[in-house]
Amino acid sequence: MFVLPSTHHHEPLNYYPFQTPRHTLKPPKPCINLPYKIRAPPNLTILHQITPKSQSSHHSTNIVKTDDDRTTKSQQTKTQDDGIPVDDVKIIAKFKSRYNYIRVLEVSRKADHPFAGSRLLLLDAPGNIHSISFLFKSFTKTYFDVFATLPPLLPPGPIAILGFGAGSAARLILELYPNAVVQGWELDPSVIAVGREFFGLSKLEKQYPDRLFIYIGNAMNASIKDGFSGILVDLFSEGSVITELQDSNKWEKLKRCLRKGGRIMVNVGGSCVEAENSRRDGKLIMEETLKAMQVVFGNKLSVLNLGSRKDDSSLALTGELPNLDEWKKAVHGYLRRYVYMWKPFSG
Numbered sequence: 001m002f003v004l005p006s007t008h009h010h011e012p013l014n015y016y017p018f019q020t021p022r023h024t025l026k027p028p029k030p031c032i033n034l035p036y037k038i039r040a041p042p043n044l045t046i047l048h049q050i051t052p053k054s055q056s057s058h059h060s061t062n063i064v065k066t067d068d069d070r071t072t073k074s075q076q077t078k079t080q081d082d083g084i085p086v087d088d089v090k091i092i093a094k095f096k097s098r099y100n101y102i103r104v105l106e107v108s109r110k111a112d113h114p115f116a117g118s119r120l121l122l123l124d125a126p127g128n129i130h131s132i133s134f135l136f137k138s139f140t141k142t143y144f145d146v147f148a149t150l151p152p153l154l155p156p157g158p159i160a161i162l163g164f165g166a167g168s169a170a171r172l173i174l175e176l177y178p179n180a181v182v183q184g185w186e187l188d189p190s191v192i193a194v195g196r197e198f199f200g201l202s203k204l205e206k207q208y209p210d211r212l213f214i215y216i217g218n219a220m221n222a223s224i225k226d227g228f229s230g231i232l233v234d235l236f237s238e239g240s241v242i243t244e245l246q247d248s249n250k251w252e253k254l255k256r257c258l259r260k261g262g263r264i265m266v267n268v269g270g271s272c273v274e275a276e277n278s279r280r281d282g283k284l285i286m287e288e289t290l291k292a293m294q295v296v297f298g299n300k301l302s303v304l305n306l307g308s309r310k311d312d313s314s315l316a317l318t319g320e321l322p323n324l325d326e327w328k329k330a331v332h333g334y335l336r337r338y339v340y341m342w343k344p345f346s347g
Helices: 145-149 168-174 187-199 201-207 248-256 283-295 324-330 333-339
Strands: 062-065 071-074 091-098 101-107 120-121 127-136 159-162 181-188 211-218 228-233 257-268 301-306 313-318
Touching: 091 187, 101 187, 127 168, 127 228, 127 248, 145 257, 145 301, 145 313, 159 168, 159 257, 168 201, 187 201, 187 211, 201 211, 228 324, 248 257, 248 283, 248 301, 257 283, 283 301, 283 313, 324 333
Parallel strands: 159 181, 159 228, 181 211, 228 257
Antiparallel strands: 062 071, 091 101, 101 120, 120 127, 257 313, 301 313
16 A cells, blocks of 8 residues: 555444445545655645555655745655656546545656556555556556565465556556466455456456456455466555454454465554554554464564665465475566565564
């Protein structure tokens, strides 16, 4: 997730989740973890900070323009050029759903920024990015790319994505692994509608009708008869990892949803994730989430840190730390950089 309104996770819109029919939801016409912001020129107020829920980029300077045009600097490590100039960003959709404050931003291809030529899905007030897509490339240089390294570690069977967003992780997995079957769960039907309208999700569903299935409902209730081979967890609400994931009982429940040999990979956030509630500190919530996982998975838990600081943004992986050399051989060349970044979680 980058920074903006949250996407998934309160009570389900439908008490009984159902598979959404393709091309039926239409949005009204109008968070990866590294901080990215839109820099506002003089006389403009900041257009909400934009920060991936978890990212792999190493820019970490945030420039915030206050209403009286004073400039304050946070996380000063490089330069203010890490921000996206407001002139390079176009809002193509903006509305409130039952669960989220949804915005779709389009970044100019001419922008001098890693997100140049992308579309960004924002779902919370702080401006965390929940999905990203590029017109001419698949990889995102965010934690979605790390998610795409999971399939080679799994037994045969469907992969669940809890917190589907607009389908950034699903797209990579379906393109890279011809036998992969993805079941995505998303609480907000408007998010799926936006994915279909602006992020090519409809095309993806047509391209992989027997390999991609999307369900509307509470992702914590996701299940399948014989268990998932793997589960990707990307669940945020109001700019923070959902509270259920700081409860070890919930991780025990998710563990029971796996088939033998299955694994879970989780975006646990970090200091770069900005919550609407200031008491939900990103670093603290990340630590509490990892501790809850450790209760269930013990020493079979690994972490990968993204960003310029250890606590900027992290992902977690359950199961024994795999043979990294074999894992590296099994993933796309671009993704191999992430394999050796995993370390056993020490608590």
